[in-house]
Amino acid sequence: MEFSQIVANSLIRGSELSLLAIGLTMVFDILKFSNFAHADYAVLGAFLAYSFNHVFGINLLISIILAALFTGLFGIAIDKILFKRLRTIGANPVSLMIISMGIEIGLRNVLRLIWTSEIKTYAIAIRRPLEILGARITPLQLKIILVGFLSMVAFHILLHKTKFGKSLRAISDNRVLAGACAIDSEKMITWMWFLACAYGVIGGTMIAMEHVLYPRLGFDILIPVFCATILGGIGNPYGAMVGALILAFAENIVLALDLSWLINLGGFFNVHPIQISTGYKPAISFVMLIIILLWKPTGILRKK
């Protein structure tokens, strides 16, 4: 594969994953638990966008925005019903994690009940790929990179230039002190869930648009998202973006690698190119995750 193609593919994958990783990392940062349901919230949003677009005939872009809003509200509702109670009684974060696992399985099967396990595709006209520096890239993929980049910039501005972002960072640093400065942490947590879910929906919908949409998509993206989050240092949104990019590059490079030089020893033997079977593509992020956890569980970018 051309090197420029690897770069293009990695940028696309990285944009998609980082939008999901940001939400996961924020929830961990503020609430101190790993939200296993995060990817399934995103898939819920992708299905909502699909239905708005297909059943009600709303423009796809507006459908995605509506889906992000609805899923944000859904995330808030789940927090109010389930997590808030456990937060106030000071439950162990492990209980929160197990509940999120219950939500994950419950939600995924609700999706399967409503939309069935049939594979779905969005109504997007297939266009001829453009050729940029030898890499073939479709207009949709260009838009994905653009949306990913703009979302990241928007997130940075939100976190650093607005009162909301400053309050959010204050809560993450020291919740008691933030409370003493009249920052309502419950209100901030509500907005944080909204933001996490909405960003997740944009990322999830982009993945579903580029490939296909099915209820189990949530599990298939969960571990890559966790991997990106932990790789960049959990609790650090910029780390999540860097982690997503590194993971995306690793996935594409490992699949493009030719391992025959290991046996050929610089021309001693002449073995045909050996490549890792594409059946192992999901395993790349899993193995990377395990290696990072063994080698540097704090991630590359330390928090703050």
Next chain:
Amino acid sequence: MTLINFFIYLLTMVGIYSLLAMSLNFQVGFAGLINFGQVVFFCIGAYTSSLLATRIGIPLPFCFAGGMILSGLFGYLMSIPTKSLKSDYWAIATLATAEVIRLIALNEGWLTGGPFGVMSIPQPFQSLFSMISYPFFYLMLVLVCVLLIYFVLSLLSNSPFGRDVKAIRDEEEMCLSLGKNTRQIKLQAMVVAGMVGGLAGALFAHYIAFISPENFRPIETFLMWAMIIVGGRGNHAGAILGAGIIQLFNVSTRFIGDYVPLSSDSMASLRMVIIGLLIILFVSYRPEGLIKEKKKVY
């Protein structure tokens, strides 16, 4: 007659899942190790035992032992990172590990048969029984295994080792300060749990006589978690009760599927939605489960 067969099947599956739930309970309820990849022991035990039997053809007791040993070893491997990882990081790592092992089973067709799985796995002592009495014999075999493991695990958890394990769950720093080698204790707990899980896998493979990677999806881990959350953590009877309840629900709703106007796919999803709700409700409102752990005061 079919009803009796159905009950024998149900009880056998309850027995096999009781072993898995007891193994998971030993990690979660006793040692406080949050394992989201429990199905990996089931998978390794089943594949090792059935491949030893079909490919090499050694006597079945050795196949069972092989499955237990290999998954015990895998428990040892999985316990290595617990020394440096926080519990939820380790949980994510175990989830990923279980999927990696399943992907290997799916992709290395020369060894495991790939997506087609391992077929015609021999069943122990089959020649001694008729077609009708054999399931009953197998049920007895499974029950004996459950009783034996229950007995061994009870002995272990009441021994000094068991008290160390529980102490690590409650106060790891204090154990360290008392000079306990917490890492080694966790390692031993994982090896024990791995062997029990491997036994369950071998029993399952030789009962069903056909296994494929589809049997070892992450959803199985989730069912085992539902069992220990509903039944109660920190005691072995709770794990068995939970396995009974969840399996009864899981299998009997398959049975009534003929009378409900829903496709089998929607029935399966509905079942999982209910089990997910059960987990959420139990963790929120009755975190100790149906059978509470008896805390001894010394």
